[in-house]
Amino acid sequence: MQTLIWKNLNQAERQTALTRPAQTLGDEITAIVADIKNQVVNQGDTALFALAEKFDKVKLDSLKIAPSELDNAQNALSDDLKSAIDTAYANIHKFHTAQIPTPIDTQTMVGVRCSVATRPIEKVGLYIPAGSAPLFSTVLMLAIPAKIAGCKKIVLCSPAPICDEILYTAKRCGVDEIFSVGGAGAICAMAYGTDSIPKVDKIFGPGNAFVTEAKRQVLMTGTAIDMPAGPSEVLVIADNFANPSFVASDLLSQAEHGADSQVILLTDSHVLADKVLGEIESQLQTLPRADTARLALAKSRIIIADNLTECVAISNTYAPEHLIINTDNPRQYLDDIAHAGSVFLGAYTPESMGDYASGTNHTLPTYGYARTQSSLGLADFYKRMTVQELSVDGFKNLANTVIQMASAEQLDAHKLAVTVRLDELQGK
Structure with missing residues (x-):
C-alpha cells in the first residue's frame, strides 16, 4: 500500500489519491x-x-x-x-x-x-x-x-x-x-x-x-x-488507540474480495500506519486468497492526516461503501459522516459482522454512489402511492388556488376540471 501525507499533496494529487480503480465495462x-x-x-x-x-x-x-x-x-x-x-x-x-x-x-x-x-x-x-x-x-x-x-x-x-x-x-x-x-x-x-x-x-x-x-x-x-454495483471497498479511520492487527485484518477482509477492490486507511498517527503495514504483510502469509488481496492492495492507500476531523472530511469526499471508525470514541464522529454505505463503530465492530449477521444489509452502494444512494433496506421492496381525498368544503377551500395556478400555466383543462365542479355546486 502506498503511504501519503495529506498536507503535502496538492489538489490534483489529493483527487488522484481518492480515485478508485477504473471499472472495465468496455x-x-x-x-x-x-x-x-x-x-x-x-x-x-x-x-x-x-x-x-x-x-x-x-x-x-x-x-x-x-x-x-x-x-x-x-x-x-x-x-x-x-x-x-x-x-x-x-x-x-x-x-x-x-x-x-x-x-x-x-x-x-x-x-x-x-x-x-x-x-x-x-x-x-x-x-x-x-x-x-x-x-x-x-x-x-x-x-x-x-x-x-x-x-x-x-x-x-x-x-x-x-x-x-x-x-x-x-x-x-x-x-x-x-x-x-x-x-x-x-x-x-x-x-x-x-x-x-x-x-x-x-x-x-x-x-x-x-x-x-x-x-x-x-x-x-x-x-x-436495486443499485449500480462496483468493486467492493472499505475505508478505515483509526487513531493511535487502535489495534494495528484489527485494522490490518479489516483492510484485508475487503482486499480479498477481488483484484479491483480498494481499501483505504485514514489516520493521524505515523506510528499506527507503520504498524498496520507490518501486520498486513504478516497476515497475508496466512491467507489462501493472498494473491488476490495483493493485487487490490497495489491500488490502495494509507493517508496520514493532521487530525481525525480531517480524516472524516476526507472520508466524506471518498464516500466509501464500508466505513470503519476505530478510534477512542468513535460515536462522536457519527453525526459528521455525510456519505457512507454502512458505518461500523469501534474496535469490536469489524465489517465482517455486517457482512454476515449483525442485522444490517450488506448490499451497499459502491464507487462513490453513497453520495446519493442508500444501503439496501425494506423500502427497496416496496413502492408508494400517494392518496388524496377532498370533501366538498375542502374542494371549495382549495379551488381558487388551483384556478389561479392553472391559469398562470395556461393549462385551461386543469382549470376547467375545477370550475365545472364549482358551477355544479353553485347550481344546487
Whole structure:
C-alpha cells in the first residue's frame, strides 16, 4: 500500500489519491451482454442451457431446482453452520422488520386529506453469485426483506451447480423458485421471462462486470434494479488507540474480495500506519486468497492526516461503501459522516459482522454512489402511492388556488376540471 501525507499533496494529487480503480465495462462487455440478451429473448430456455454449458461447464437436464435437491442440501450441511445461518437470519429479520413503514395520513388543510399507501413489489428476482466465493449470505440479505415486505413471487438465480449453502439458505428464507442460471443470462431471463423462469419486476443482487452490464441494459428496457454495483471497498479511520492487527485484518477482509477492490486507511498517527503495514504483510502469509488481496492492495492507500476531523472530511469526499471508525470514541464522529454505505463503530465492530449477521444489509452502494444512494433496506421492496381525498368544503377551500395556478400555466383543462365542479355546486 502506498503511504501519503495529506498536507503535502496538492489538489490534483489529493483527487488522484481518492480515485478508485477504473471499472472495465468496455465496448466488448457491452456487446457480449447484448448478444446474450438477444439469445435469451429469442431462444428462452434453450439459450440458458447453452450458456450454462459454455460458461459454467455444466450440462443441465433442468433449470429449476427440485424439492429433493433442497432436502439433500439441508442434510448435507453441518448443524453448526445451520445454527449460524439461523442466528444471522434472526438478526437480519429483526432489523428489517423494524423498518416496516409507519402509516402517513394527514389533513393538509380543512377537508383535504392526504396519505401514503405502501405496496410490495409483486415479483422480485434475486441474483446470487457463485464462483470462488458462493455468497449464501446474500440470500439472507435479499430474501428476508422481500418476504417481510410481502412480495408475492421471489425468484432466485445462481450459477450451476448451486452449492448446498445457497440452496439451504434459500429454502430457509422462503424463496419460491430457484434456478441454476448464472451471469448475464440469469439477469436477462428474470427481466424478460422464459418458459421456465418468470418475468420479475425488479432485480436485486451483486455480480461481476457482465452481471453489472446486464442489469444496466435491462434497466434501459423497463426492469428495475436495486443499485449500480462496483468493486467492493472499505475505508478505515483509526487513531493511535487502535489495534494495528484489527485494522490490518479489516483492510484485508475487503482486499480479498477481488483484484479491483480498494481499501483505504485514514489516520493521524505515523506510528499506527507503520504498524498496520507490518501486520498486513504478516497476515497475508496466512491467507489462501493472498494473491488476490495483493493485487487490490497495489491500488490502495494509507493517508496520514493532521487530525481525525480531517480524516472524516476526507472520508466524506471518498464516500466509501464500508466505513470503519476505530478510534477512542468513535460515536462522536457519527453525526459528521455525510456519505457512507454502512458505518461500523469501534474496535469490536469489524465489517465482517455486517457482512454476515449483525442485522444490517450488506448490499451497499459502491464507487462513490453513497453520495446519493442508500444501503439496501425494506423500502427497496416496496413502492408508494400517494392518496388524496377532498370533501366538498375542502374542494371549495382549495379551488381558487388551483384556478389561479392553472391559469398562470395556461393549462385551461386543469382549470376547467375545477370550475365545472364549482358551477355544479353553485347550481344546487
